[in-house]
Amino acid sequence: MIDRVEELRFELPIDALTDDADFITRALVPFGGGFLNRERMSFVFCGQSWIVHVDGLIVLIDPCNGNGRKRPGFPYFEDLDTPWLAGLAAAGVAPEEIDIVFCTHLHCDHCGWNTRDEGGRWVPTFPNATYLFAAREVARWDPAAAVDPDPEFNEYNRHVFAESVAPVLAAGLARLIEPPYRVSPSLLAEAAPGHTHGHMILRLESAEAIAYFVGDTLHHPAQILRPDLHLRGCDDLGQAIATRKSLFARVAAERALIFPAHFPEPHHGRIVATADGFDFVPGEPFPLLQAAGTLEHESHIDTEVPNI
Ligand SMILES: [Zn+2]
Numbered sequence: 001m002i003d004r005v006e007e008l009r010f011e012l013p014i015d016a017l018t019d020d021a022d023f024i025t026r027a028l029v030p031f032g033g034g035f036l037n038r039e040r041m042s043f044v045f046c047g048q049s050w051i052v053h054v055d056g057l058i059v060l061i062d063p064c065n066g067n068g069r070k071r072p073g074f075p076y077f078e079d080l081d082t083p084w085l086a087g088l089a090a091a092g093v094a095p096e097e098i099d100i101v102f103c104t105h106l107h108c109d110h111c112g113w114n115t116r117d118e119g120g121r122w123v124p125t126f127p128n129a130t131y132l133f134a135a136r137e138v139a140r141w142d143p144a145a146a147v148d149p150d151p152e153f154n155e156y157n158r159h160v161f162a163e164s165v166a167p168v169l170a171a172g173l174a175r176l177i178e179p180p181y182r183v184s185p186s187l188l189a190e191a192a193p194g195h196t197h198g199h200m201i202l203r204l205e206s207a208e209a210i211a212y213f214v215g216d217t218l219h220h221p222a223q224i225l226r227p228d229l230h231l232r233g234c235d236d237l238g239q240a241i242a243t244r245k246s247l248f249a250r251v252a253a254e255r256a257l258i259f260p261a262h263f264p265e266p267h268h269g270r271i272v273a274t275a276d277g278f279d280f281v282p283g284e285p286f287p288l289l290q291a292a293g294t295l296e297h298e299s300h301i302d303t304e305v306p307n308i
Pocket residue numbers: 107109110216261262308
């Protein structure tokens with residue numbers, strides 16, 4: 001069983017991805033919905049977590065941004081007060097019941113709820129979970145590790161490591177893994193580098209379906225048609241594009257489902273091979289388990305798109 005908990009949504013200008021008017025008209029207009037607002041020339045960025053019940057485990061994938069965080073340069077994620085925990089409860093899951101927390105990568109919007117504020121201290125939100133982090137990704141973001149090739153980019157994520165990763169490490173709840181890593185009989189963590197150096201995906205193979213939880217390997221279905229399109233902020237753009245191409249080929253060949261971190265409705269879908277590449281087939285409408293009061297920032301489109 002797969003559930004979804006939404007934290008927030010906002011609009012980004014489509015030209016953050018592409019200003020190719022012909023491509024937009026030919027390829028993106030048919031998607032419509034949250035993938036393209038033609039009047040505003042924008043698309044919806046949806047912040048959400050996935051919950052998988054499999055092999056007797058409850059697995060939480062990418063626990064969003066979290067409340068009360070300072071995010072210099074990230075106005076969308078600054079000082080949030082969302083009912084994400086109520087959304088988790090609405091999905092029938094208490095924090096104590098989470099067995100595995102899987103962070104595809106350690107950007108602020110994928111590990112924020114790893115911890116919560118308790119009397120001015122950041123403590124693990126999921127006290128009985130094993131948190132799976134890619135060892136390469138921890139080294140990427142640990143200010144003490146000194147392996148970051150881009151200190152400026154490291155700077156704005158510095159608080160994220162201190163607030164959402166270090167307390168988990170200190171509590172002994174983290175397992176640093178080298179993908180491929182077998183999480184459970186049905187779940188395999190795999191390397192998918194590029195967006196960040198240590199970015200991972202999670203592959204689910206059950207009797208019912210094959211599904212890939214792909215994090216930020218892509219942000220918009222336009223990238224399925226044109227894997228070169230991208231938002232700012234990749235650690236290694238060339239590798240991100242290569243990762244997209246190989247991932248899309250596998251997903252199409254296996255007739256698998258993809259569950260990206262930021263797609264708006266229907267939030268998931270399939271990829272099919274075409275004569276000259278790939279296309280996106282939106283999934284069936286997905287049960288909405290967003291908490292009442294989920295933040296929306298739809299009246300305001302920043303032309304200055306942060307690195308996400
Ligand atoms: Zn993200």
